[in-house]
Amino acid sequence: MTSSNPMAITTETAIHYDIEQAVRDRYSAGAQAPQAALCCPTDGYDGRYLKILPEEIITKDYGCGDPTRYVQAGEVVVDLGSGAGKNCYIMAQKVGAEGRVIGVDMNDEMLALARKYQATIGDQLGYHNVNFVKGKIQDLALNLDQLQAWLNQHPVQSIADLAALETEGDRLRREAPLIATSSVDVVVSNCVLNLVKPQDKNQLFQEIYRILKRGGRAVISDIVCDEPPTDVILNDPDLWSGCIAGAFLESEFLQRFEAAGFYGVEILARQEQPWQVIDGIEFRSLTVQAYKGKEGPCLDRNQAVIYKGPWKAVQDDDGHTLLRGERMAVCEKTFQLYTDPNGPYAHDFIPVLPQTEVPRDSAPVFNCSRDSLRHPRETKGVDYRATLPSAGDCCEPGNCC
Template sequence: MTKLSPTDSLTYDVETAVLQRYQAGARETEACLCAPVAYEDRYLEIIPPELIEKDYGCGDPSRYAKAGETVVDLGSGSGKACYILAQKVGANGRVIGVDFNDEMLGLARKYQAEIAAKLGYNNVQFVKGKIQDLALNLELVQDWLAAHPITTVEQVAHLEAEMAKLRQTQTLIPDNTADLVVSNCVLNLVRPEDKKQLFGEIYRVLKRGGRAVIADIVCDEEPTPAILNDPSLWSGCIAGAFQEAEFLKMFADAGFYGIEILERQEKPWQVIDGIEFRSMTVRAFKGKDGPCWERNQAVIYTGPWLQVQDDDNHTYMRGERTAVCDKTFGILTNPDGPYAGQFAPVAPLQEIPLADAKPFDCSRSSWRHPQETKGLDYRVTVMSDGSACCDPNSGCC
């Protein structure tokens, strides 16, 4: 089959096809735009039926939000997920829904005051933007265009300059501000040439240690040229689907770590020309970039595999002390991280202050000798005084 590269041209405009389909979906419910998803009923009780009926998705990434977090929902549509998230993050959290479709934005905002009154707080904001360009506030662009109509080619350059300024001075979603970025069956709708930028934008807006949880449609084979050039299949979440392995690679290429398939639909949602299309939910974390410092730390991979390899080609043998830098030590032993419970931490007997740490030697042996963590002069002998021994009469042995 022929793979469509980002430089190839489709026979139609993707953005127009998607916009028109979802404008219609905002006016009248379209069942074919979504795959069956089970949401937690208690979070739907305050949401008006119209928003539920006109919500289109293939998963429920909202279930991974935590209290107090700032969450960005890419392609927020009717706003249903945002109103679920509003309940999960609570009054101290914040939810930002991003959509390009004015009719969907109008629908989501229609019930905003009503839902806020039911909750007792208003922590949801809906903004107009493209999910592959989260720096540009398109409502500000519209305001500028209303005051500066474009009638010449020269004025197009003025618009481009204004948009560049807006990205810098009135950034829609600033760098490092979100704890969680979610999206539900929307990334596949983006043009092929914009998808690399899209994942870069997700990474940019997340805080260090933040995570993305994305539900989307994937396929087991490359879509045929006939599928790719059918605008109804693109706007219907088929033609733009990621191949399964490619979807995970997009996260890795953007710099994410701890990339994990949380859910994979067993039975295909649709099959076209023998190609299976199904929903998949992936979680990925930000924060492995930065300098590596030597603080005499190690980790022990606890199994069950004989060995595992991370995205940076570090190999961890089961039961062996593996030397790691301070950054990797924190990532692998973080109780809230993706590797929780898989690695036993081995901290040095004498802690090395970060200010005194030297650069970690990535070319060294991966094995950390116990004397490196205890110290070369460690010759302590500690004998049990008997108080910790097991009393046969106590039943502990």
């Protein structure tokens, strides 16, 4: 799937400060004392999961949504920009002893705060399933603690030393990645993606996609705006570190998931009233869910789906039009995406399987230019002439009248 809106989304405004340093300084201060203006307050967390959390973690949590509510038992979860660890410790309870939570942050003070209570909370739960690692969320293969350990032994004093540092970074990404490829069920983040530099945001979404397993999903809460931030806003380091200047355009936020290869991109929550309005531009929280897993060949196994409605027709991310009530021909891959009970589409479609299964190893390539309707004889077979009695006294599941 590719977006009709090419994702070369960058800002042309020259930014006259170090974005990463501004973010690091602001959140270092936020680890020392609560920052009331840092991101928008979030209500609605399930109080059951807050009972074991120290007050320090709760008061020094900065976010704009609650992606934790979408995590399930047994899952492996990565939290991008985990900060004080509040979301990680909530999810630790939700995924249970069979699950695992990894918090990623680049800020030493925040990591120290999150790790401070790690053993105590694990003892209270009866299991230890949370780990906090140091890394940049746009480079999830590079373990910054390991790179720092190497740097301590090999200080950079020349261009040759700098080249050696870069080589070591490449080696660590390849041989000891911070987060391995296709190793995670869910990636969550709470008001952190906007803090990344504009030139790194494409890589950020590619990294989220890389670490997810096939069928995995991203659930991201972040700040979006209804108009592009002005040059004045972009060049205010307090507004960048305060989750304003780096906000995504609302439509752009969803397009970035699509451009990275995700499907089933969906808005789960949208703040009705803006969190802030600056120069007439509205900034609000948005929570988006997106799935990974549409790679692979398109094989024709005589499968079809029926779109249930309520719309007369809908268009999927690949540009296929699905007509309400019609048997729509789909390839094997699309059939699985539409009917996966754990995916985003299953409640919208009725699967139609062929009378005789077409073996996968002999299935032809699906012809995407063919008529989109699947004739019943394709499903049943051209020579199908069976006459069958009623299967029972009732044609409707449940009670008969």
